[in-house]
Amino acid sequence: MPGPGTLANLIEFFWRDGFSRIHEIQMKHSKMYGKIFKSHFGPQLVVSVADRDLVADVLRAEGVAPQRANMESWKEYRDMRARSTGLISAEGEDWLRMRSVLRQLIMRPCDVAVFSDDVNKVVDDLIERIGVLRAQDPDGTTVFNVNDLFFKYAMEGIAALLYECRLGCLKNEIPQDTQDYISALHLMFSSFKTTMYAGAIPKWLRPVIPKPWEEFCHSWDGLFKFSCIHVDNRLKEIKSQLERGEKVQGGLLTHMLTAKEMSIEDIYANVTEMLLAGVDTTSFTLSWACYLLARHPHIQEQIFTEVTRTLGPGTVASADDVYQLPHIRGLVKETLRLFPVLPGNGRITQDDLVLGGYLIPKGTQLALCHYSTSLDEENFPDALGFQPDRWIRKHSTDRVDNFGSIPFGYGIRSCIGRRIAELEMHLALTRIIQRFHICVSPLTADVKSKTHGLLCPASQIHLQFIDREN
Template sequence: MLARTLWRRGGRLAWWGEAGARRLCASSPSTALAENNKHKTMEDLDGPGLLTSLYWLFVKGYFPIMHQMQIEHSKIYGPLWKSKFGPMVIVNVAGAELIEQVLRQEGRHPIRTDMPHWRTYRELRSHAFGPSRSEMGKEWQRIRSILNPRMLKPKHVSTYTNAINDVTTDFVKKVDWLRKTSGNGVMVNDLAGELYKFAFEGISSVLFETRLGCMNEVMPEETQKFIFSVGEMFRLSNLVVLFPKSLWPYLPAWKHFVAVWDHLFKVANDLVHKKMKEIQENVKEGKVVEGEYLTHLLVSEHMSVTEVLGSVTELLLAGVDTTSNTISWSLYHLAREPEIQEKLYQEVIGVCPGDKIPTSDDISNMPWLKAVVRETLRLYPVVPGNARITAENEVVVGGHLFPKKTLFHLCHYAVSYDEKIFPEAHSFQPQRWLRGEKQLNQHPFGSVPFGFGVRACLGRRVAELEMYLLLSRLMKHYEVRPDPSGKTVKALTRTLLVPGTHINLQFLDRKKH
């Protein structure tokens, strides 16, 4: 019996235990091909047809809560089923082990989906495809290899601390201003909306190395339009993709979709060319060219200006909702769980007493803070369902052999609420993520909010840094309490998982320590 085996990940060889070796061998493409006569096929899967899917979405009312439909369908059809949405046949995967099987069989150039509406827009306007959703294959790998180091390596990401802390300081001041002007001295209304502005300003300060005025008492009109366009793009994405591509030119939603993308690229283009002009002037005057992410991309010349524009635009979109929604939900639960909040407050002031502003180095000493964020991401995965297309090989998942080009829908939301993996799954328990306190049956693929492998979220490290720095600062300054009305906030699916109604919380001043 094979007790140990070697496997390769990220260019390193590592040991896998016996169970892991069995999983790997059982799911390898070569094994699948050799034993394909023993496997069931996609045709053997149960699941709703097109009319049934439409009935669930629009008659039973699951269109705004598609994440809940994952759970309901998994109860009916089991952890693996197929469904039809518009022109697409999708294989839904709602088990941690099954999700692991899909992700571990990815090829060298894994594909989330072909995002036909995003790609079609870029083809229409001759824009470069981006690294997040629209680019694929070897060209995607080339773009990611250029973008990855400054976005994923901790030593590079830590250099963004000062820029993010500047935005964080302004947000803490904004909270005080909001309390005084519209919250009777304590309330912050529509917290998610305010945090969206914070996240937008934070990621812009990293990507474009500039401030957009989101923290101003009165936000610039152009910035307001930019933020609105991002929200509209995600809302319309969910709608357009339900229709065949041949109908898009006749849909008002498609025309609006194109218009908001046009505006996003216009603003991004202005910011990129502003930075190029600044670099050129510094070179002309003999000054040292200094800067962060955008400067690095432009000066290195590994990418064309068109590719830089396409990439930073997608990165901007990926970096806002993760931060804003996760912090919103974290504060919502911390307000309802005073013991958990007090434990976090004591951890923060223990590491950063007095007026000390937390840095990336300090965050490494705050395990409870990281556990709070991780538990929030379990309860509210920013992307409730991710997708993969098997691009290179046939794969075996759950005893079924699937051909190349199969579209898998990974039901992360359903798996996050699996009681076998997360007992009392609907409760907010950050201790699940503390080292030494994890349940024995907690599967590593039970919650993968940033994805897995080479196609994992490119903005993960920056988003985490923003969340940690802001949450720790807010804990130092304020005690957060629930909305006195007692209103419960539920989540909605708008491509991403977002609060369905305003989150209103009380922010009370902390006593100085």
């Protein structure tokens, strides 16, 4: 099997900071070596799969508990702190057990639809916050660094559903414990590249270069502390209600605490990991979506026309309304195709596998190159073009499923928070398009992407939000 040599990889990633260009390296290597190639990262062998049909073969061959790759640093931290693993980091029977509990609550669209009102209250605050930020600029329209705005929206939204309380992320004065969590989250992603790829960095180097591992542990300490506080607060409220003989009602966290299908440590771990997974992923996608709409005003107006015609002027959309807004759904799918939050995904083969004519032994680490497949002309004609309507079915027999772009994964190990993330994005984008013309600020140049754990904007995006006449 072809592929770059060990020395070439070490130079690419550690000398040329390839960790910030993983998406570009995917494209480069797939052109040089083909749709399947091998790489060595120190002692670690990785087989990269950059073909839609081969990715489909890998995912369709998975067993009942697929094994992720590169989670050793997460597990090491949990062992050190005597913490449980959550749905992202768990494997095997532990993962299956937690998955079976959580999938009953948030996997189906109808389960998540009940959160529409809660999400729309956060969208209310988002729209109000856009107004506040615009007023701070002399032109009265510009919001600087929109990803900071959407980061706080996404955190407020996911926390409202997970913790069943508001954090104040979109207020002028953010509470200190919320600000501490935001700092911990930023620290987590700043240390991401040196910890997720720990297999290539020997542990004996930690005494020599201690800072990355210390920051990684410090960030996890902050994330767990924040979650424990909010879980414990809700648990105290439930106990007080029961002591008063009141009926206990609530959302996701209340169900987990009262059903007692998971231990309290399992709940701490899962809430922490779901909050971690649900903030930057949503905020980056919203930032890219608004940037793309600003760069393509004719598509923005097409979507505005659909929203206005379907809902009527000023109507606040619910989860049920989104089914009647195919261009809003297509906007999110096309944004995630062009800028997949996870440019790649990992798997460990659990059995011998024949792939692309090669025998892949059991226990081999696979890298599924989603960025490369999503920009492949064979999978998507005019792959660099922004075409949300490519995802819209033209008739009842038309299928637009495509393994070239699977931003939420596929099968049993697909993203369990997909429906929540989609609801947050669909409702926010619908309301923003109803209220504003989105334009690129003159201060924003052509924005490229970079890999920082996730695929994110390489520079700040400044946009103008101009009131629509109606």
